[in-house]
Each structure stands twice: as C-alpha cells, then as structure tokens.
Amino acid sequence: MKNKKNVMVFIESRAGKIAEVSLELLGAAQGLANELGVQVEAVAIGHNLKTELKTLGHYGCQRVYYIDDARLACFTSVPYAKIVTNTIKSHTPGIVLFGATTMGRDVAPRVASALKCGLTADCTDLKIGEHKIKDKIYKNTLLQIRPAFGGNIIATIVSPESVPSMATVREGVMKMLPPNPELAVEIINEECLVKDTDFLTEVLEIISEEKAVNLKAAQIIVSAGMGASDPDAIALARELASALSGELGCSRPVVDSGILDKDHQVGQTGITVRPNLYIACGISGQIQHRAGMAEAKRIIAINKDPNAPIFAIAHYGIVGDVKDILTKMIKAYKKA
Numbered sequence: 435m436k437n438k439k440n441v442m443v444f445i446e447s448r449a450g451k452i453a454e455v456s457l458e459l460l461g462a463a464q465g466l467a468n469e470l471g472v473q474v475e476a477v478a479i480g481h482n483l484k485t486e487l488k489t490l491g492h493y494g495c496q497r498v499y500y501i502d503d504a505r506l507a508c509f510t511s512v513p514y515a516k517i518v519t520n521t522i523k524s525h526t527p528g529i530v531l532f533g534a535t536t537m538g539r540d541v542a543p544r545v546a547s548a549l550k551c552g553l554t555a556d557c558t559d560l561k562i563g564e565h566k567i568k569d570k571i572y573k574n575t576l577l578q579i580r581p582a583f584g585g586n587i588i589a590t591i592v593s594p595e596s597v598p599s600m601a602t603v604r605e606g607v608m609k610m611l612p613p614n615p616e617l618a619v620e621i622i623n624e625e626c627l628v629k630d631t632d633f634l635t636e637v638l639e640i641i642s643e644e645k646a647v648n649l650k651a652a653q654i655i656v657s658a659g660m661g662a663s664d665p666d667a668i669a670l671a672r673e674l675a676s677a678l679s680g681e682l683g684c685s686r687p688v689v690d691s692g693i694l695d696k697d698h699q700v701g702q703t704g705i706t707v708r709p710n711l712y713i714a715c716g717i718s719g720q721i722q723h724r725a726g727m728a729e730a731k732r733i734i735a736i737n738k739d740p741n742a743p744i745f746a747i748a749h750y751g752i753v754g755d756v757k758d759i760l761t762k763m764i765k766a767y768k769k770a
C-alpha cells in the first residue's frame with residue numbers, strides 16, 4: 435500500500451527482545467490505521483532480530499522495514515536517528531509513533547528536526563479527527579492529546595501541515611492488544627546506509643539492574659500517598675500489599691520526599707498501571723496521579739477527607755484514618 439500514508443511504529447529492542455511499549459504502540463497504530471483505511475508498518479533496527487520480529491505480526495503489524503547490522507546491536511543515537519529518518523523518507527508514512535522511553539525520547543526529536551515535522555511528546559491519547567484553521571479544514575488529522583500546564587488542561591495538538599505527524603507515548607498508556615498468532619508480518623530487509631563515521635560513541639559494556647518492583651505487571655497495588663507516608667503507615671501499606679500478593683505503589687510526593695524510590699511512583703510522570711485492584715491510601719487523587727491509575731478495574735480509596743477527589747473515581751470509598759483502616763484490612767485479609 436505505497437503512498438497510502440500508513441501508520442509507522444519505531445520498534446525498540448533491548449538484548450534482542452522487543453520492548454513492550456512497541457507492542458502497545460502497535461495496538462494504538464492499528465486503531466488509527468483502521469480509521470484512515472491504511473496499514474500498520476514498523477521500522478526495526480538491530481542485529482539478529484529476525485525471529486523476534488515475526489511476533490510483530492501477532493500484534494497487528496503488517497510490514498516491518500528491518501535494518502540489520504552488527505554495529506547496530508546496541509543503541510546509539512546518531513545512527514538510529516539517521517536510519518529512522520531515511521526509512522520515513524523512503525516509505526512516507528503519515529503518522530510515526532515512538533515510545534516515550536530513553537531511546538524514543540532521544541531518537542524522535544532528532545528525526546523531527548531532520549524532517550522538519552511536528553512532534554508531540556508524552557501523548558496520553560491519539561485520535562483521528564478534523565481540524566479547522568480559518569476557512570481551511572484538515573480532515574483525517576492526528577489529534578495528539580496530552581496534559582499541559584502541569585496537568586491543569588488537556589491539550590489537543592495537531593500538526594496538519596507537516597508530514598508525518600509524530601508522537602511519543604509513555605509505556606503502559608496504550609493498551610496492548612491480545613496477540614493473534616494467525617497474523618503474519620512481512621519483513622523487508624533494508625540496507626544499512628550509515629557510515630562508520632556516524633558511530634560517534636562506542637558502547638563498551640551494558641550493566642542492567644533488575645527493578646525492585648514491577649508495578650506494570652502487578653494485579654493488585656496498594657499505593658501510599660502523603661496521608662500514608664510516615665514509616666508506620668508505609669509499613670502497613672507494604673504488609674497489606676504482601677498479604678494480597680500485590681505490589682507497593684505511591685504518589686509522586688512520596689518519591690520526592692525520598693520515602694520510596696521512583697520505581698514505585700504511579701502517575702503522569704511515573705508508571706501507568708491497569709491492575710485488577712488499586713487501593714489508594716491517603717492519596718488525594720490529583721489529575722496527575724489519576725492519569726496513571728484511573729483504568730484500574732477496581733479502586734478502593736482510603737482518605738480522612740470525604741471530599742478528596744480520589745473518591746470521584748473510586749468504586750469503594752472508606753473515610754477514616756489510614757492506619758486504623760489498613761490494620762483492619764490486613765487482619766481481615768490474613769484471616770480470609
């Protein structure tokens with residue numbers, strides 16, 4: 435489907451494995467492509483990834499342009515950005531999506547600058563719609579939706595006159611579609627046109643550290659806010675999380691105060707989670723926190739203030755002192 439302005443996803447891989455954020459973006463790309471009547475394509479860069487790339491088909495990718503070279507086994511900014519730029523120039527997608535990860539945030543602005551096109555960072559939603567400027571109507575434009583001004587407004591950003599429209603999306607924001615093993619992807623090998631002189635940095639060693647907490651995968655999260663941030667309340671929240679085989683999350687000020695580390699933070703600048711159960715303990719429920727947990731299947735909120743905004747999205751609300759309530763919940767769950 436050449437010249438059809440397809441939707442393209444930049445595929446990230448680490449240690450030969452495709453990053454989850456790329457699979458989530460393929461789900462979002464599929465929704466956009468269906469609206470536009472175009473296809474989902476991808477660009478993947480690395481070395482010996484061919485077998486791994488076959489799984490992209492299961493997530494709705496129809497075609498992947500693959501650039502394989504031993505020099506590209508580890509990510510470095512300049513060669514990756516040049517390759518993505520060249521791929522976009524050759525295949526002219528209408529929309530390009532990147533993960534708002536360290537790699538995506540490095541590559542996407544370089545590509546946008548080289549192509550002189552728009553780029554919206556950290557989108558929380560993407561839609562296809564119409565945009566009117568004076569008498570001119572732009573149809574089938576990418577509406578790039580994200581919080582702005584510290585989360586006080588939700589802005590819709592469009593760049594209808596520059597092609598492609600490009601956006602980055604944080605991990606966990608888009609829902610990964612269930613894989614369909616019946617679907618296959620066409621893998622198109624592309625020549626690696628970067629020169630040795632483009633490799634300005636050399637990766638000598640990669641030291642990876644396991645995360646102490648995996649909030650994204652947790653089905654139950656007990657999350658502590660500033661109302662549950664003293665050592666006793668944190669210990670109770672941790673105990674309840676462990677009694678429920680869940681994980682301990684928190685709000686941003688709990689991280690900013692040095693009480694828990696960033697891996698625990700839920701929200702706009704933390705992790706986006708979709709657990710079966712989210713227990714918000716002493717969390718007021720500001721928009722930036724809700725942005726990371728509002729899609730939990732069940733929300734229980736504990737707060738001493740009956741007017742706390744968290745109660746507006748909670749399925750069950752408990753008004754009271756967080757320590758009293760956590761103590762009772764731990765006792766009840768342990769008994770059960």
Ligand SMILES: Cc1cc2nc3c(=O)[nH]c(=O)nc-3n(C[C@H](O)[C@H](O)[C@H](O)COP(=O)(O)OP(=O)(O)OC[C@H]3O[C@@H](n4cnc5c(N)ncnc54)[C@H](O)[C@@H]3O)c2cc1C
Pocket residue numbers: 584585658659660661662684685686687688699700701702703704705715716717718719720721722723726736737738739742754755756757
């Ligand atoms: C750009 C930007 C990005 C941000 N990103 C994030 C983010 O990713 N995640 C995030 O969480 N925040 C984020 N914030 C901060 C956000 O705006 C709020 O300030 C924050 O979520 C508030 O945290 P909190 O609810 O724990 O604390 P508070 O707002 O201080 O609320 C504490 C709550 O605890 C209750 N409480 C107090 N004592 C008790 C008790 N004994 N028992 C029961 N309840 C009690 C109070 O009634 C209150 O509702 C961001 C802000 C900005 C500007």
